[in-house]
Amino acid sequence: MTKNLESSDLHQHYATHLGNVTKDNQVIATGDIRNTAGVLVAAKNTRINQQIAEKIARHKLLIPLEQQIALEKTCKVEQELFALPSHPEVKVLIENGVGVEQFQNHGKALKYYPLLLQKLTVLKASYPEIYKKAVMGAYVALLISLERNLDVKTSSNIFIATLVRDIGLLHIEPKIVMGTGVLSAQDWLMLQGHVSIGYHYVRLENNIPNVIPRAIFEHHERCDGFGYPKQKFEHQLSLEGQVVAFADSFIGMFYKYIFALKYPFKALLPIMQFNAGAHGIENTDACIRLFGKLVKSYKRIHSNQELAVLSAKIPLRHKHINEWFVQAEILNAGLSSVYSGAAIVRSTERISWLRRLLTRSGIDDNRFVNWLKEVDFQSISDKEVEEIEQYALMLNEMSWHLNELRKVFSLIITHLQGPEEQVSEYKDIYRILKAMMGHFKADLL
Numbered sequence: 001m002t003k004n005l006e007s008s009d010l011h012q013h014y015a016t017h018l019g020n021v022t023k024d025n026q027v028i029a030t031g032d033i034r035n036t037a038g039v040l041v042a043a044k045n046t047r048i049n050q051q052i053a054e055k056i057a058r059h060k061l062l063i064p065l066e067q068q069i070a071l072e073k074t075c076k077v078e079q080e081l082f083a084l085p086s087h088p089e090v091k092v093l094i095e096n097g098v099g100v101e102q103f104q105n106h107g108k109a110l111k112y113y114p115l116l117l118q119k120l121t122v123l124k125a126s127y128p129e130i131y132k133k134a135v136m137g138a139y140v141a142l143l144i145s146l147e148r149n150l151d152v153k154t155s156s157n158i159f160i161a162t163l164v165r166d167i168g169l170l171h172i173e174p175k176i177v178m179g180t181g182v183l184s185a186q187d188w189l190m191l192q193g194h195v196s197i198g199y200h201y202v203r204l205e206n207n208i209p210n211v212i213p214r215a216i217f218e219h220h221e222r223c224d225g226f227g228y229p230k231q232k233f234e235h236q237l238s239l240e241g242q243v244v245a246f247a248d249s250f251i252g253m254f255y256k257y258i259f260a261l262k263y264p265f266k267a268l269l270p271i272m273q274f275n276a277g278a279h280g281i282e283n284t285d286a287c288i289r290l291f292g293k294l295v296k297s298y299k300r301i302h303s304n305q306e307l308a309v310l311s312a313k314i315p316l317r318h319k320h321i322n323e324w325f326v327q328a329e330i331l332n333a334g335l336s337s338v339y340s341g342a343a344i345v346r347s348t349e350r351i352s353w354l355r356r357l358l359t360r361s362g363i364d365d366n367r368f369v370n371w372l373k374e375v376d377f378q379s380i381s382d383k384e385v386e387e388i389e390q391y392a393l394m395l396n397e398m399s400w401h402l403n404e405l406r407k408v409f410s411l412i413i414t415h416l417q418g419p420e421e422q423v424s425e426y427k428d429i430y431r432i433l434k435a436m437m438g439h440f441k442a443d444l445l
């Protein structure tokens, strides 16, 4: 893997990002930068500006670019915790000093890893939102490590791996990284590549403990085998990788439900229980214990009127999810008879996991929807409000899981071969599923 990456042109996008950094920072060549033919591209001590960065981007380089440059200023991770978004519950955590000292100590230790600091500084300049998620993720991973009483060295490795887990994105076309909406199967594969790319570049750092690149390589794996790039299972994953993956997925939920949709912290509890086991039950348990200690009681976010509007949408979303899933089961059964690649194992396992989840959460029956018809929104109790908001959250989360399944189908459909009639029938069902998803891909909340 490393060899292939070294011989490719992955530095091109990184060189372009360096051009962004030069707007309020200095990037200096620490050696003669030469291309693979030995031709000088930028001499030692050259101050790299946008123009030179673009020139570098056009060449294949002899030595990785990041090993031949230095930044005048690098980001100060230890201070970043205080610059996080001012969500009241996050603020309370930080103001109360929960994990703050440890965060600062681990942040300061990054001075021993100049290449990682360089990458983080470039990430902050080019993708400030992704950088913020990196910082948030490192904080969550640290809190989990503390709650699990992991030793300081392990906690530090987890902290660093979480912080730099997405630096591979700096080597992928920005259009794909920033892409919104449905990604093509090809784009999706490219995006997934950030895991291997991150692994490769972090290993260029001198004296980096092996467990850090390994955890980066595993940060999108799941203990239940539904992650990527290797679809590993719990016993194949490092402890560090599992904590990083948990923190990554927690941040995804956090940004979606807490920052974007303004739910209280506690709303994440049913979602975590919904996904329990995906990233190591010890991590979910530690997080639930932390919630018990640090998080206040549930606070509704919808007024009675808003709740009536939300409740009116629930039956249709419930219907669409169940109808979609029945079609997905039909498609999967059909594909199983003509396709034998690894993706069909994943889709089949995901189908049976989702079927169990639908039953366990009560989404595949009508009890909740029938109860909802009887609710009087003028005299609704706090408990009923919480139940409705949490059911809507689960439907929303289920919609996300179904879209993940659709992505697996998309990969299979792209590589499908066989009798023309059958292939076109399955392509038609996939098209229908894609169109149906249009009804429930948007957030319900």
Ligand SMILES: [Fe+2]
Residues within 6 Å of the ligand: 165, 166, 194, 219, 220
């Ligand atoms: Fe990632």
